[in-house]
Amino acid sequence: MSRVSILSVCGSGTVTSTMVAEKLKERLLDDGYNVNATEARPTEALNMAQSGSFDVLVHTSPLPSGDYGIPVINAFACMTGIGEDKFFADVTAALKAAGK
Amino acid sequence: MIWESLTTSLICQDMESTSYEEVMEVLGGELTSQGYAKETYVNALIGREKSFPTGIDMNGVGVAIPHTDPDHINKAGIAIGVLREPVSFLQMGTTDVEVKVQVVFVLAITDPNAHIGTLQRIIQIIQDTGVLKRIIAAADAAEIIRIIQEKEKFIEVKAKK
Numbered sequence: 001m002s003r004v005s006i007l008s009v010c011g012s013g014t015v016t017s018t019m020v021a022e023k024l025k026e027r028l029l030d031d032g033y034n035v036n037a038t039e040a041r042p043t044e045a046l047n048m049a050q051s052g053s054f055d056v057l058v059h060t061s062p063l064p065s066g067d068y069g070i071p072v073i074n075a076f077a078c079m080t081g082i083g084e085d086k087f088f089a090d091v092t093a094a095l096k097a098a099g100k
Numbered sequence: 101m102i103w104e105s106l107t108t109s110l111i112c113q114d115m116e117s118t119s120y121e122e123v124m125e126v127l128g129g130e131l132t133s134q135g136y137a138k139e140t141y142v143n144a145l146i147g148r149e150k151s152f153p154t155g156i157d158m159n160g161v162g163v164a165i166p167h168t169d170p171d172h173i174n175k176a177g178i179a180i181g182v183l184r185e186p187v188s189f190l191q192m193g194t195t196d197v198e199v200k201v202q203v204v205f206v207l208a209i210t211d212p213n214a215h216i217g218t219l220q221r222i223i224q225i226i227q228d229t230g231v232l233k234r235i236i237a238a239a240d241a242a243e244i245i246r247i248i249q250e251k252e253k254f255i256e257v258k259a260k261k
Contacts (some may be wrong), residue, residue, distance in 0.1 A: 011152020018212040019219045061152045076193045076226045081227040
């Protein structure tokens with residue numbers, strides 16, 4: 001079991017990011033990942049992403065532009081269920097690319 | 101189960117709103133006047149939707165899940181609105197993609213981490229376009245609650261298998 005930290009970003013840093021974080025925890029468990037998710041607002045996202053504490057950033061809100069330094073993946077598919085498998089595959093691919 | 105916490109007094113059908121702001125005023129207004137949310141709620145809801153839209157094109161059926169900071173909430177509740185004519189919202193995660201929304205779930209949530217089950221259940225419900233279409237066609241508010249109750253029963257049975 002590989003431990004990974006995911007930064008989940010949505011407008012309020014609460015509702016949608018929590019929904020996405022929970023889905024990720026559940027689904028990535030099957031791929032052998034123990035997900036530690038942190039929810040954040042878009043305004044905090046850049047600083048938090050640059051802190052070096054996170055492997056991947058997923059978001060359902062527009063993000064301010066900047067150099068996040070970690071893979072940034074749009075999580076909108078988690079809300080519709082359409083393209084959700086691709087979203088999870090993208091996240092695991094990014095984690096693997098990071099050596100996780 | 102979500103249906104158990106739903107109340108017909110927080111369900112509005114045949115809404116004639118023509119903008120998302122009006123939708124928030126009606127549904128957020130009900131949450132406020134019925135004690136779920138504070139006086140600041142409707143403005144906060146509109147402001148949040150402007151910056152961080154919540155419209156979702158669910159395979160051809162437009163649904164939105166407006167919500168805002170727990171600071172504006174007294175107690176958890178969900179208001180459901182069905183519009184006579186779809187109203188333009190922006191799609192979640194975008195600043196310029198329009199979605200024509202006909203079903204709105206306004207979420208008054210005090211502590212998202214304490215309501216993870218509720219949040220997941222809401223996604224499961226709104227991802228079913230059949231359920232959304234039945235909600236749009238429902239004769240009265242009680243029927244909307246029954247539709248959600250049936251969907252949840254189905255989810256529970258499926259989860260046990």
